[in-house]
Amino acid sequence: MAQASLIIWHRRGSKNNMSIDTELxxxxxxxxxxxxxxxxxxxxxxxxxxxxxxxxxxxxxxGYGRIRHFxxxxxxxxxxxxxxxxxxxxxxxxxxxxxxxxxxFQNAACNWRCWYCFVDFNRLSADxxxxxxxxxxxxxxxxxxxxxxxxxxDLSGGQPDLVPEWLLWIMESLRENGLDGKVFLWSDDNxxxxxxxxxxxxxxxxxxxxxxxxxxxxxFKGYTR
Ligand code: SF4
Numbered sequence: 001m002a003q004a005s006l007i008i009w010h011r012r013g014s015k016n017n018m019s020i021d022t023e024l025x026x027x028x029x030x031x032x033x034x035x036x037x038x039x040x041x042x043x044x045x046x047x048x049x050x051x052x053x054x055x056x057x058x059x060x061x062x063g064y065g066r067i068r069h070f071x072x073x074x075x076x077x078x079x080x081x082x083x084x085x086x087x088x089x090x091x092x093x094x095x096x097x098x099x100x101x102x103x104x105f106q107n108a109a110c111n112w113r114c115w116y117c118f119v120d121f122n123r124l125s126a127d128x129x130x131x132x133x134x135x136x137x138x139x140x141x142x143x144x145x146x147x148x149x150x151x152x153x154d155l156s157g158g159q160p161d162l163v164p165e166w167l168l169w170i171m172e173s174l175r176e177n178g179l180d181g182k183v184f185l186w187s188d189d190n191x192x193x194x195x196x197x198x199x200x201x202x203x204x205x206x207x208x209x210x211x212x213x214x215x216x217x218x219x220f221k222g223y224t225r
Contacts, residue, residue: 044124046066068102070101103153105154105156
């Protein structure tokens with residue numbers, strides 16, 4: 001069965017009103033997106049993707065990472081984009097008008113399918129043909145191998161909170177490498193589940209909350225009735 005067909009749809013109201021069963025689909029995706037006993041998370045391979053064609057710099061980290069450039073002002077006729085550059089610059093001691101480079105890794109699972117998403121849907125389906133399991137130590141090792149490594153690490157997706165342990169393990173790997181407080185760590189969340197509370201203990205959540213120079217952005221999606 002093709003992986004994409006695992007999206008679980010259900011019908012609500014009128015005949016064309018189809019929506020994803022978020023809870024059911026989240027559970028199914030999580031089963032494939034993480035190996036807790038080995039502390040491994042499924043990471044999307046960006047090389048060979050449609051997304052790769054839009055990147056301004058080549059994919060890095062053996063094809064599993066990319067560099068993103070954040071600017072406060074991207075376009076003359078558009079409003080400023082303060083995230084993450086304002087909190088990141090404040091934390092790192094830079095003026096807000098710099099161009100900030102971020103090392104991005106994408107977990108290979110998302111429980112939603114937004115029409116405007118720029119990630120290939122086969123990189124959101126926990127499909128082993130387009131992804132690979134990594135420990136956080138392996139990802140940080142790849143990050144450190146880059147001679148010109150960015151000061152920001154962005155854990156994106158995908159929906160990273162399908163596998164909230166990923167953030168904790170990355171923090172532990174940063175600490176083991178003496179990088180806690182030396183990089184600005186950033187993670188994304190589409191606010192679709194409560195796995196942060198379900199799969200992490202109170203102590204683990206407290207460790208995350210206390211980790212230096214960490215921020216999270218949560219996306220409010222559009223809803224229609
Ligand atoms: S929540 Fe984010 S990653 Fe998931 S489909 Fe929407 S835009 Fe894409």
